[in-house]
Amino acid sequence: METPKRPEPGPAPLTVPPPADRFLAGRTALVTGAAGGIGQACAQALAAAGAHVYVVDKAAEAAEELAKRIGGTARVVDLSVPEAVDSLPDDADLVVNNAGLQHVAPVHEFPPDRFALIHRVMVEAPFRILRRTLPGMYERGWGRVINISSVHGLRASPYKSAYVSAKHALEGLSKVVALEAAPHGVTSNCVNPGYVRTPLVENQIAAQARTHGITEEEVVGKVMLERSAIKRLIEPEDVAEAVLWLCGPGTSHITGTSLSMDGGWTAN
Numbered sequence: 156m157e158t159p160k161r162p163e164p165g166p167a168p169l170t171v172p173p174p175a176d177r178f179l180a181g182r183t184a185l186v187t188g189a190a191g192g193i194g195q196a197c198a199q200a201l202a203a204a205g206a207h208v209y210v211v212d213k214a215a216e217a218a219e220e221l222a223k224r225i226g227g228t229a230r231v232v233d234l235s236v237p238e239a240v241d242s243l244p245d246d247a248d249l250v251v252n253n254a255g256l257q258h259v260a261p262v263h264e265f266p267p268d269r270f271a272l273i274h275r276v277m278v279e280a281p282f283r284i285l286r287r288t289l290p291g292m293y294e295r296g297w298g299r300v301i302n303i304s305s306v307h308g309l310r311a312s313p314y315k316s317a318y319v320s321a322k323h324a325l326e327g328l329s330k331v332v333a334l335e336a337a338p339h340g341v342t343s344n345c346v347n348p349g350y351v352r353t354p355l356v357e358n359q360i361a362a363q364a365r366t367h368g369i370t371e372e373e374v375v376g377k378v379m380l381e382r383s384a385i386k387r388l389i390e391p392e393d394v395a396e397a398v399l400w401l402c403g404p405g406t407s408h409i410t411g412t413s414l415s416m417d418g419g420w421t422a423n
Contacts, residue, residue, distance in 0.1 A: 178403055180205030185247035185284065187234060188254030190217035192353035193303055196391035197251050199225055200399045209244055212254070234280040235272055245287040249299035249402055252281035252325070257355065259314045270317040277321035278328065285332060289341065298341035299402045302329045303394070306349045306417040326413060333411030342410035346397050349417035350379045352388040384419030 184201045188194035190212035198208045198221060208227035212218040215231040222229035232239045234254050255277050258269045285300060292298025307315065308322035325345065332343035350356055356379075363374045376386045397414055400406065415421050 176203075177205035179249075182206045182248040183209070183244075183246055184249045184251065185209040185211060185244065185288065186251040186253060187211045187280065187284070190214040190221060192355065193348075193351055193391045193394050194251070194253040195221060196395035197253060197303075197398050198227065200392075200395040201249070201251075201402070202227055204399060204402070206249070209247065211243065235275045237275075237279065237283060240280050240283045241287065243284060243287070246291055247288045248292060248295065248297060249301070250281075250284055250288055251301045251303065251398060252284065253303040254280065255303075255318070255321075257315070257318050261314055262316050265316055273317040274321050274324070277318075278324045281325060282328060285328075289332070289336060292341045293336070293339040296340040298336065298339070300329065300332055300336070300341065300343035301398050301401050302326075302343070302345045303398075304329070304345035304347045304413065306347055306415070306420050308345060308347055309413060309415070309421055329413075330411050337410060340407070342401070342407065344401055344410060345413040346394060346401070347413050347415045347417060347421075348389050348394050349383055349420050350375075350388050351394060352390055356388065380418065382420045382423055383417060384422065387418075389416060389418070 179201060182205065184206040186194050186198045186201065186208060189198040189210040191214070194212070198210055202208045202225035208225060209230050210218045210222040210227050211230045211232055213231060213233045218229040218231055230243055232243060234240055256273055258273065281302060289298070302325050304325050305322045307319045308326045311319045329343050329345045336343055360371050360374045363378060364371045367374070375388060380386050394416060397416060401409065
């Protein structure tokens with residue numbers, strides 16, 4: 156009896172790459188301060204590019220609503236509590252350290268507890284997050300660390316000792332990570348916007364307008380943006396686009412940098 160021949164193997168199934176605008180499909184992102192402002196814009200942009208996003212914020216309702224809307228996962232955490240930070244997932248392929256807060260006072264009147272709080276949220280929390288997520292990035296051979304710094308990570312302003320020193324520290328942390336992570340296919344960069352149209356900034360504009368007896372437009376143009384050549388606020392979506400670009404193809408050699416988005420502030 157003749158043995159039936161096996162059918163010839165057909166061509167291997169094609170692996171269809173994700174569409175160009177979904178270049179982060181299969182990746183996981185962790186964004187802090189993601190419930191509003193710059194963080195929310197970043198979370199939305201990364202999710203639209205295909206990433207699963209951990210929406211990290213202490214504002215539970217807003218974080219959960221955003222996570223539901225973008226198909227992500229809310230993680231309600233107070234970043235000033237080290238144990239809470241250490242409970243965050245460690246499997247992120249890309250981390251956006253965005254969370255921050257502000258307090259304005261001269262150095263000799265600055266509350267030490269407020270200074271320490273700002274540094275815990277804006278320096279220690281990013282360190283703790285990266286300490287836990289970098290090993291996984293190294294193992295997978297790919298990762299992106301993007302720290303939302305500020306023009307105040309490059310320049311100082313009076314009355315902002317905690318914020319300015321924290322952003323300068325974040326810049327240093329970012330550069331150290333860039334040097335250590337380079338052999339593993341992981342980049343680390345800062346994005347440095349000037350004043351961004353967020354609820355925090357808009358509240359500051361209204362308060363300064365009342366205090367100085369001038370219009371809100373004058374506060375923006377003559378006070379906040381005095382040193383900027385472009386006299387308009389940056390939109391959160393513009394910052395998110397810069398973050399997305401740093402995660403995209405063609406940026407694997409960009410590391411240890413500070414991407415200024417300050418309207419010409421630092422050109423002075």
